[in-house]
Amino acid sequence: MYTILITNDDGIHSPGLKALKEALAPLGKVVTVAPDRDNSAISHALTMNRPLRLTKLDEDVYTLDGTPTDCVSIALGKVLDRLPDLLVSGINNGPNIGDDITYSGTVSAAIEGTMYAVSSMAVSMAGEPPLDYARADDLVRELALRVIDQGLPANTLMNVNLPADSKLQGVRITRQGRRIWKQAVQEVKDPRGRVHYWIGGGTPLLDSGKDTDVRALGEGFVSISPIHLDLTNHEGISYFRDDLQLEKLLGGADNL
Numbered sequence: 741m742y743t744i745l746i747t748n749d750d751g752i753h754s755p756g757l758k759a760l761k762e763a764l765a766p767l768g769k770v771v772t773v774a775p776d777r778d779n780s781a782i783s784h785a786l787t788m789n790r791p792l793r794l795t796k797l798d799e800d801v802y803t804l805d806g807t808p809t810d811c812v813s814i815a816l817g818k819v820l821d822r823l824p825d826l827l828v829s830g831i832n833n834g835p836n837i838g839d840d841i842t843y844s845g846t847v848s849a850a851i852e853g854t855m856y857a858v859s860s861m862a863v864s865m866a867g868e869p870p871l872d873y874a875r876a877d878d879l880v881r882e883l884a885l886r887v888i889d890q891g892l893p894a895n896t897l898m899n900v901n902l903p904a905d906s907k908l909q910g911v912r913i914t915r916q917g918r919r920i921w922k923q924a925v926q927e928v929k930d931p932r933g934r935v936h937y938w939i940g941g942g943t944p945l946l947d948s949g950k951d952t953d954v955r956a957l958g959e960g961f962v963s964i965s966p967i968h969l970d971l972t973n974h975e976g977i978s979y980f981r982d983d984l985q986l987e988k989l990l991g992g993a994d995n996l
């Protein structure tokens with residue numbers, strides 16, 4: 741029987757988390773440690789300026805007054821007595837593709853698991869709420885089984901996005917695309933006439949690359965991307981070294 745840790749960034753009461761638990765329950769023991777409130781767009785934040793309170797709600801169900809990354813950290817360090825066979829974060833209300841991945845608390849929880857060498861998946865769903873998370877059930881369970889049985893490449897998580905279209909027409913293996921939001925800041929006035937700003941909304945400028953997560957989702961396919969933690973642009977190394985000649989600063993690179 742497998743032990744699977746689940747978390748999310750939408751909070752412990754999110755229907756996507758409930759659907760995830762139901763999808764994975766046939767595989768073994770599912771342990772939930774999730775934030776007590778919505779932490780969407782919290783990225784990989786770790787709470788270091790106050791203590792965290794873990795509350796047991798039920799057998800193998802805990803909530804934490806912290807971030808998704810806090811949840812994974814405390815689950816792996818304190819709640820579980822050994823590393824789980826799999827970590828799954830989601831099912832997020834909304835896609836996590838392209839540049840948005842860097843904001844994502846859902847993906848960041850999977851990043852945290854990957855940093856501890858736990859096979860980790862992030863699962864998100866596009867579309868207008870209320871989302872029918874149950875339609876991801878069979879696919880999520882099948883993916884989880886494959887990842888548990890065969891593992892993932894080192895330092896790599898599986899980022900799964902389901903399209904808004906309820907009829908799943910297929911899976912595409914993709915790379916991270918671009919998804920830049922135009923006019924993402926809205927200016928509004930409060931009842932006293934003061935100006936405030938809302939970040940979010942606007943129109944996404946979509947990526948045109950054929951093999952991207954953005955394109956796959958836009959065409960109604962399930963997108964599965966291998967995401968790794970190495971943020972280095974390896975092509976940039978030769979540019980910094982040879983074109984900008986940065987190693988010639990401060991007396992050269994003789995120590996290399």
Ligand code: MN
Nearest residue numbers: 749750780832
């Ligand atoms: Mn979210």
